[in-house]
Amino acid sequence: MPYDPVLADRLRDLLDDEPGLTTRAMFGGLGFMIGGHMAVAASSGGGLMVRCDPEQAVALCVPGSHAAPMVMRGRAMPGWLLVDAAGLVSDEDLGSWVEVGVAFVATLPPKS
Template sequence: MAYDEVLAQRIHDVLDGEPGLTSKKMFGGLGFMVDGHMAVAAGSGGALMVRVDPADGESWIDGAAVAPMEMRGREMSGWLLVDRSALATDEQLELWVGRGVAFVRTLPPK
């Protein structure tokens, strides 16, 4: 299934003007990279994949709208999957995109 193009555009709008921003199609989604590190990605079904500090991510998991990201049945440390229900408003999307960007800004540029 392809990524949610409406979500991808909303992410693009939030990140417009962000220094070092690129986007790339990968794993069936559209990833948004900052200085070479993927911060967030638009996935299928309107879900948002967010890269976070693993220590912070644990506290944001609620078991409903925010869950650990899984790939091939394995939990991906430092990645969360945010359901579209938690992204309904621009403020909610900005919060999650901001968390992803803030974390990758702590990493050395690639």
């Protein structure tokens, strides 16, 4: 299943002013890169992939957040969360998750 184009448009609206923003299609989803690092992605399975500090990932997956640690092909992906579409209904909820991803990649050196 391809990514949700409405979610991708909402992400573009939130991230449009970020310096160094690029997008990249990958694995059926659409990644939003800042400084060469993916901050968030509209997932091919629906929902949002969010980059985060691996040490904070479990704490971000509180009940009601609709977030879970990311698992891809049976392998845990430290530093990544998958937020179900139900946790992205409001612009405030989506914006909060985008802030997590943007804040984390801001701590990383830019890729050349």
